[in-house]
Amino acid sequence: MKSDSQMINLVVKDCEPVFEGLKSLVDVGGGTGTIARVISEAYPQLKCTVFDLPHVVANLPTTGNLNFVGGDLFQHIPSADAILMREAIPTQGEKGKVIIIDIVINVEKDEHELTEAKLFFDMLMMVEVSGRERTEQDWQKLFMAAGFCHYKLTPLFGLRSLIEVYP
Numbered sequence: 001m002k003s004d005s006q007m008i009n010l011v012v013k014d015c016e017p018v019f020e021g022l023k024s025l026v027d028v029g030g031g032t033g034t035i036a037r038v039i040s041e042a043y044p045q046l047k048c049t050v051f052d053l054p055h056v057v058a059n060l061p062t063t064g065n066l067n068f069v070g071g072d073l074f075q076h077i078p079s080a081d082a083i084l085m086r087e088a089i090p091t092q093g094e095k096g097k098v099i100i101i102d103i104v105i106n107v108e109k110d111e112h113e114l115t116e117a118k119l120f121f122d123m124l125m126m127v128e129v130s131g132r133e134r135t136e137q138d139w140q141k142l143f144m145a146a147g148f149c150h151y152k153l154t155p156l157f158g159l160r161s162l163i164e165v166y167p
């Protein structure tokens with residue numbers, strides 16, 4: 001997961017408009033901060049918080065514009081201009097912009113091998129956490145049901161897409 005997260009290096013700099021105008025960002029379910037660290041280094045003015053379960057972030061030190069907060073995302077999420085979720089569980093009730101980096105299944109547009117890899121993750125989700133991967137229509141349904149109004153989807157290098165979701 002950690003080496004996979006380092007792929008973000010390849011895309012963060014191409015995604016400047018996504019972070020434009022933000023003063024703070026919280027990476028919810030951000031693990032030990034691999035992604036937030038890349039973002040915090042690329043955007044030194046952005047105050048980045050990694051939020052994860054207490055035992056995951058215990059003893060991880062604040063460095064520059066990157067800090068760590070422990071807690072349960074179903075109870076409370078630290079407030080910020082934007083919430084980043086990469087392979088974490090989307091929750092209801094966020095107020096600002098939500099940035100999701102995750103798989104979007106697109107059988108019509110993707111090459112066959114890419115779809116196969118995405119469906120492999122679909123099975124993995126089903127077996128490990130009774131979860132699933134989603135098509136754009138599935139994501140849209142989820143956003144609207146959670147009270148968001150619109151979203152912008154940008155396919156990234158590799159398996160994942162970046163989805164900006166707005167209230």
Ligand SMILES: C[S@@+](CC[C@H](N)C(=O)[O-])C[C@H]1O[C@@H](n2cnc3c(N)ncnc32)[C@H](O)[C@@H]1O
Nearest residue numbers: 005029030031052053071072073074086087088
């Ligand atoms: C699949 S990992 C994704 C990690 C990271 N976002 C990445 O892409 O490398 C999901 C993360 O969500 C965290 N998590 C699970 N349940 C949580 C909860 N209730 N509150 C906060 N974090 C949680 C896990 O500890 C884990 O770090």
